[in-house]
Amino acid sequence: MNTVVDWRKSVALTGTVVKFLSVAMLVPLVVALVYGEDVGVFGVSIVGTVLLGLAVEQLDPGTELREREALLFVALTWFVVAVVGAVPYVLAGWGTASTLADPVNALFESMSGFSTTGATVMGEIGTDRHSHAIMMWRQVTQWLGGMGIIVLMVAILPELAVNGAQLISEEAPGPTLEKLTPRISETARILWQAYFAFTVLLAVLLYGLHLAGYAPNMDLYNSVAHAFSTLPTGGFSTKPASIAAFSAAVQWVIIPFMVVAGTNFALFWYLFDGEVRTVFEDTEFRAYAGATAVFTAVLFGLLFSGAAPALANGGTTEGAFANALRQAAFQVGSLMNSTGYATSDFAQWEAHSQLVLLLVMFVGGSAGSTGGGIKVVRWLIVLKTLRRELFHASHPDAVRPVRLGDVVVDEEAIRGVVGFTLLYLLVFGFAAVFIALDATRVGIPLTPMEAVGASLAAIGNIGPAFGRLGPFGSYLMLPDTTKVVMILLMWAGRLEIITVLVVFTRSFWQR
């Protein structure tokens, strides 16, 4: 069969990914064994997943993977993996009071995990309500999602020149990207090493704090669980109070790792090579670090001047200055790159601080990181392009390229970046209105900040929003229609929107 898009190739590859998903399910299985919990849920899931993966793999027509089949594969895989990953939630919840027994909720939680969003409909969070295995599975889905994003960003999207994604590869060091093949590129492997190393390092540090007596409740289980959701900018926690459940020491340690998670991982390769200057001369990194510093300073000023009376949260004994600084740095670090952890219920802060956080949420992570959203490099290009338009208004005949550091940005990439940013804002705006209308329809009127926050938290893969949908809250109360829309937003948002949308266009399937 020599069709334009051979869907069998894409579906078969998805089968391979599903097959390997069963390997990841070994983690919660081991957890269940260690804690003496029911091993049936993950035992059944593993067997089912392997069989499904193997069966679907058989579709492989043995041809080469072409560009559009790769796009279809990416869009399909994130969705199918979320569906398969939801099965343990449904199985574990079966016959219990768990909200995840409901398939829509389970899929929401699973897509929220694999898209590294971290929005939850779990209702009562914690290992006292759910098994250690299930709680760990949530964390694992985020870590897998982050791994997937790294491949997508550095090995797949740049080859397809979607949304100006080629910019990302320009920044990537090491061997030039191979022509798109089912094999993971060398660059991705290098970045995976950084991802893996930072995850291990964070887990070790957190557990070290525990052993040293600085973090009573940060046991080995929680150390691993939070390392799993920090590096992918995931944001899921095993505690209903997120990172506020842990000591100030834990919170201080997590801050730099969140910043790392939103940084282009390729830069660590230079750092490892001793090229510190290269890192600090990187335009995007400077902007990312600068924005973090500025927003932290502003938020610190607001918090220190009393914007959040209830900041005692977290059981800290430090002074008001250190407390405000920690809260500000943590929340900016968490929301800017779309992690979504919280050390305080910022939904209770006064309006100024929440509006600052809303702005922060529009920034996004860096290219080549696991962070979501519009992303720093895109904002740089958008702002430079708008400045050029302004220049053109007074110099209509001048030709001026847009530069990023020393590199001249390709005009087609600019078009892609500006188009993406506009598309993102439009989808965000329409979804916010839809969510507001839908909630009103079922008699749960949302405040505008709740509706706007929910839309942004989903498409930006951030997680928490404001009001009742804040970091200590839940999306459980929302109608199924809104949950489904949010599932689609998380899916599309994580795959840079166009990767998902394109599969639904007629021209995708035609020559």
Next chain:
Amino acid sequence: MNTVVDWRKSVALTGTVVKFLSVAMLVPLVVALVYGEDVGVFGVSIVGTVLLGLAVEQLDPGTELREREALLFVALTWFVVAVVGAVPYVLAGWGTASTLADPVNALFESMSGFSTTGATVMGEIGTDRHSHAIMMWRQVTQWLGGMGIIVLMVAILPELAVNGAQLISEEAPGPTLEKLTPRISETARILWQAYFAFTVLLAVLLYGLHLAGYAPNMDLYNSVAHAFSTLPTGGFSTKPASIAAFSAAVQWVIIPFMVVAGTNFALFWYLFDGEVRTVFEDTEFRAYAGATAVFTAVLFGLLFSGAAPALANGGTTEGAFANALRQAAFQVGSLMNSTGYATSDFAQWEAHSQLVLLLVMFVGGSAGSTGGGIKVVRWLIVLKTLRRELFHASHPDAVRPVRLGDVVVDEEAIRGVVGFTLLYLLVFGFAAVFIALDATRVGIPLTPMEAVGASLAAIGNIGPAFGRLGPFGSYLMLPDTTKVVMILLMWAGRLEIITVLVVFTRSFWQR
């Protein structure tokens, strides 16, 4: 003097405009004479304006007007005219309880008039509180603003190729535009004729309704006053209840004229020539009419199903069906193209309907009309461009132009349009956050809908927002800082943003 930008040329031309502004002040002077009111305010204003204009005109270096000097002229003129136009408000308010005695309020009201925004800080509106002359001056400022916009759109911006404004001229019929000169182009004159004719026709129809007994309070004064603010999509009214103060018959008559005000005036030239098909084949007109119809239908559905219990407003005797249809058509017709009239306090409607209106407010008028906002033709190009990006994702090597009707849209124009839309949304978003923060600062916390509405109403030159800033409300309560920001937004919004911003860039003044 042979500088890059000879500001004397721009300033001198502004002087000429100011000189002619005094002619427009004869209208309120005549009104004052007719109603036996104090003629001092406008007498003094006219003399002062003429002298100021004549004096400034002397700066003219006698050189030709070049492109950047034209831009500076446009930006400067709208601001200076607003300042001069504020003088009668201050003079008339002097020593009285009028809120317009305050210079910031007076400038707000004047800029709101000349930018055809229609947002008010007048406090108590009406000829019982203010002289007939002052109330008429507000209406006249809007009509003048609309005249200015027509010249700007068809004779100045297209020559400068700002924001893809060249698109507008492609649609314009008649003699090709002359090279930019101080003389008004032939095209502008043709469009002015349509503008003038429709204004007279509306005034005659409204007064005709009055004489026929269908509109008791629509006397000659009110007929002229509302014709003056309908055609420029202005929205000022002599009544605090806007058009709800008049009969249903009046409201029905105004609806088509609002639609006309948001239509490319060039199309009426074809219509006049009997080329009806050309009009209905115009891509933008079809989209504009289509959007009006769809939004009206949606809003009708909501209103008919009880979204606005207090719809009895307007003293109508028609049934609920006709009432809901009239309200829906009127409010969509008014808010889509940025007129801002109201026949009901839509700020009291339930959330669904207000969100629909919020969406409507993002549309804008047509190119070549007096309507503000992003504009229909830009949305068409943005959507077609995004669709092309989607196509490119699956056909990376394909070259596909963006078409508008039969015309291939120039890539530079596309860049301008997409950039403008993004800039508009960014300025709108930042201003909304600023307005929210600023109001909280002075202890008048706004709801998000109020802050978002105020920002959009100003930059989109719409006028009314939501909540306390709704059509029957006022911006008077806001702090001076917010009022100044809104003055800047109205100014920049009316001049397509870049025309104003560019004057503040360093490169504008350099070679």
